[in-house]
Amino acid sequence: xxxxxxxxxxxxxxxxxxxxxxxLDPSSTSENLEQLGPIIKQIHQNRQQEAYLRAVKQLIExxxxxIETICGDNYQEFIGSVSTLFSIKSYTTNLRDTIxxxxxxxxxxxRGLVEKKRALLQSKKTxxxxxxxxxxLQASLRILDVVHRVGQMIxxxxxxxxxxxxxxxxxxxxxxxxxxPLFQYLLSSLPSLRSQIKDAVTATMKQWLLDIRxxxxxxxxxxxxxxxxxxxxxxxxxxKDPMLKLSRVGGAxxxxxxxxxxxxxxxxxxxxxxxxxLYQCIxxxxxxxxxxxxxxxxQADRKAQSDLIIPEILPLSSLFAVTQEIxxxxxxxxxxxxxxxxxxxxxxxxxxxxxxxxxxxSAVERALQRETxxxxxxxxxxxxxxxxxxxEAYSYSTTSLHSFIIVLFERYVxxxxxxxxxxxxxxxxxDDCLPMYVETAAERDGVLDTVWLKRGERDRLSQSELPVNFxxxxxxxxxxxxxxxxxxxFYQFLEGVAQHHRNIDDLLSKSLEELVTKRILDNMxxxxxxxxxxxxxxxxxxxxxxxxxxxxxxxxxxxxxSRSSQRGGTIRVNAxxxxxxxLSRALARVxxxxxxxxxxxxxxxxxxWTPSTRETGPSMYLYELVNWxxxxxxxxxxxxxxxxxxxxxxVDYLADCLIDxxxxxxxxxxxxxxxxxxxxxxxxLEEEFKRAGKPxxxxxxxxLRAITSIAxxxxxxxxxxxxxxxxxxxxxxAKRLQALLEKLARYGGQCRxxxxxxxxERRRKEAEAIGRTYPVETR
Numbered sequence: 001x002x003x004x005x006x007x008x009x010x011x012x013x014x015x016x017x018x019x020x021x022x023x024l025d026p027s028s029t030s031e032n033l034e035q036l037g038p039i040i041k042q043i044h045q046n047r048q049q050e051a052y053l054r055a056v057k058q059l060i061e062x063x064x065x066x067i068e069t070i071c072g073d074n075y076q077e078f079i080g081s082v083s084t085l086f087s088i089k090s091y092t093t094n095l096r097d098t099i100x101x102x103x104x105x106x107x108x109x110x111r112g113l114v115e116k117k118r119a120l121l122q123s124k125k126t127x128x129x130x131x132x133x134x135x136x137l138q139a140s141l142r143i144l145d146v147v148h149r150v151g152q153m154i155x156x157x158x159x160x161x162x163x164x165x166x167x168x169x170x171x172x173x174x175x176x177x178x179x180x181p182l183f184q185y186l187l188s189s190l191p192s193l194r195s196q197i198k199d200a201v202t203a204t205m206k207q208w209l210l211d212i213r214x215x216x217x218x219x220x221x222x223x224x225x226x227x228x229x230x231x232x233x234x235x236x237x238x239x240k241d242p243m244l245k246l247s248r249v250g251g252a253x254x255x256x257x258x259x260x261x262x263x264x265x266x267x268x269x270x271x272x273x274x275x276x277x278l279y280q281c282i283x284x285x286x287x288x289x290x291x292x293x294x295x296x297x298x299q300a301d302r303k304a305q306s307d308l309i310i311p312e313i314l315p316l317s318s319l320f321a322v323t324q325e326i327x328x329x330x331x332x333x334x335x336x337x338x339x340x341x342x343x344x345x346x347x348x349x350x351x352x353x354x355x356x357x358x359x360x361x362s363a364v365e366r367a368l369q370r371e372t373x374x375x376x377x378x379x380x381x382x383x384x385x386x387x388x389x390x391x392e393a394y395s396y397s398t399t400s401l402h403s404f405i406i407v408l409f410e411r412y413v414x415x416x417x418x419x420x421x422x423x424x425x426x427x428x429x430x431d432d433c434l435p436m437y438v439e440t441a442a443e444r445d446g447v448l449d450t451v452w453l454k455r456g457e458r459d460r461l462s463q464s465e466l467p468v469n470f471x472x473x474x475x476x477x478x479x480x481x482x483x484x485x486x487x488x489x490f491y492q493f494l495e496g497v498a499q500h501h502r503n504i505d506d507l508l509s510k511s512l513e514e515l516v517t518k519r520i521l522d523n524m525x526x527x528x529x530x531x532x533x534x535x536x537x538x539x540x541x542x543x544x545x546x547x548x549x550x551x552x553x554x555x556x557x558x559x560x561x562s563r564s565s566q567r568g569g570t571i572r573v574n575a576x577x578x579x580x581x582x583l584s585r586a587l588a589r590v591x592x593x594x595x596x597x598x599x600x601x602x603x604x605x606x607x608x609w610t611p612s613t614r615e616t617g618p619s620m621y622l623y624e625l626v627n628w629x630x631x632x633x634x635x636x637x638x639x640x641x642x643x644x645x646x647x648x649x650x651v652d653y654l655a656d657c658l659i660d661x662x663x664x665x666x667x668x669x670x671x672x673x674x675x676x677x678x679x680x681x682x683x684x685l686e687e688e689f690k691r692a693g694k695p696x697x698x699x700x701x702x703x704l705r706a707i708t709s710i711a712x713x714x715x716x717x718x719x720x721x722x723x724x725x726x727x728x729x730x731x732x733x734a735k736r737l738q739a740l741l742e743k744l745a746r747y748g749g750q751c752r753x754x755x756x757x758x759x760x761e762r763r764r765k766e767a768e769a770i771g772r773t774y775p776v777e778t779r
Contacts, residue, residue: 219328
């Protein structure tokens, strides 16, 4: 407001006021001086006393002149009033003196009042300054208290409140304090306080990062346990519902039918992970417009932590602990990603995930390079599958890990082949080659449930009385048992694997073929060739026969499994050729063993190749030979066809031995009596085999009989006639006939009587004729 304007007293205003003063009131007996008081007071209040007094004097003088005029006009009255006037003048003079003294008093009083007023104003100014200083000091104290409480809030972790307090200080309305050096100093110190808040909240987050690294393994353990429970529930449900057999955990069917159980691995009765420090740090950095700084710092710290999860050398025993920590790490990352808005980038998390998966695969691969047991690969696969299924539930891509598991699968199959190959070799080498014997029904049923048989044989054996001697030996049963174990282990690795080997059926076919042919059949062939015991060789033959059936039944059952798994493949165990080859080798070994024994019998024979007379009966060793042969061959536990082959082989060998006597080089000469004795032995053998019901074996002696008939009946000329030879003697070899004739010729040549010598010479010429006519054997 503008200052109040003081009243200005003009000459006219003073005259007007004085005219209104009546010094002598006719109605009053006293002087009317009271009216001068206000005028004097106004003069005093207007601080213009001297000018006012001068005006009063002039007015009084003018009044005196007026009075004199009045007195002249009213002389009588004037004379009468002179005395009064003199009195008035005297009073007036006194009044003037009084006024003068009053003016001096008033001036003195005014000056005192002015001094007092000035002192009062100064006091008020000083008091106002003091009040302002007090207010400023109090405001400063309040600000200092806020600053002090900011420090306390930082220590107490109330970073947001501390930051808001600093903002309140900055947003204070302008006051007298705003211009003070203290306030300016406080304002200049706010960035330092913000930096303290920033450092404190950063340190809190760093400690939180250390804490979550320590609990990541526990988070992962809880998640893996939850997935294990889920897997067991699904496996139990699949066992009850065959329609779900092909569905795996995490698959479409399982995901739709999965009854979720609310279980937060980050907040449960066993573990609570508090993300408040991170959220608080993000909030503070956002308020400080420095979110990029904390984002980069967080990314660097988490990357460093991820680099420390997998050691440079990973023992397989630590794999489960490492996968637990990885699972916990990325579950926490998922929670941060979902709860912090744009703080965390999905790309950053994916880069960490891909890098960690790559390092994990490399570490596992290095660790497995020293492993020679297939079970190690299986344990690794089971650990990785649980790991994969858990993180697939959190939408992490596991394609590369599935591909790595398939690579491990191929190596696992290779080790599995070696492992079971050694077991098969041990089974074959330690087999007693005796029929398998069981005493109880449980044992019988267990064996029949293990081996592969034709339905008719299975039914027959399942109804047989106890105890039972199975046709096969222990080796066949153990091999079937291990083949089942191999197939189970083969498919066990693939359980839970989303991606399958592109040629899984072919891989299983080739693997089984390798095991059966190289590890079982080859060892059975070597075992048969290493023994001369006919019963053991015959048992090997029986085992081979059952292996042929087993391979066929195995193909059928595995193909059904493949089709039920919707792969639609056909599994072949191409062992038929190998089984036939091995069976032939075993049967050849049977024949060789029989032949070897027959050699012993022929060693007992003592033929006289130039007897003077013919024998009346067969050689004695033939009785024992035939008895042994029929006993041994008939008791062999092999097919009748194989027994016939054994008989045929034995008879062929007997025929070859007898022909060798007649035509071989070991005997230089002989006579017709010796030939007749050989024919008597042949007659005996044919008779015995006819009695045994095997007349077809007589064909083995056809050449022997033809050769001897030519020599004894002097039919050489007929033999030399090609048409006759082709029709009558198609199975006679000219070389053998020539050798027999030469032996007869030598005998005749050393005889002393002329008839024998002539006969010998004829034999020689016939032999030469055969040599000229048939120089090269056509058969």
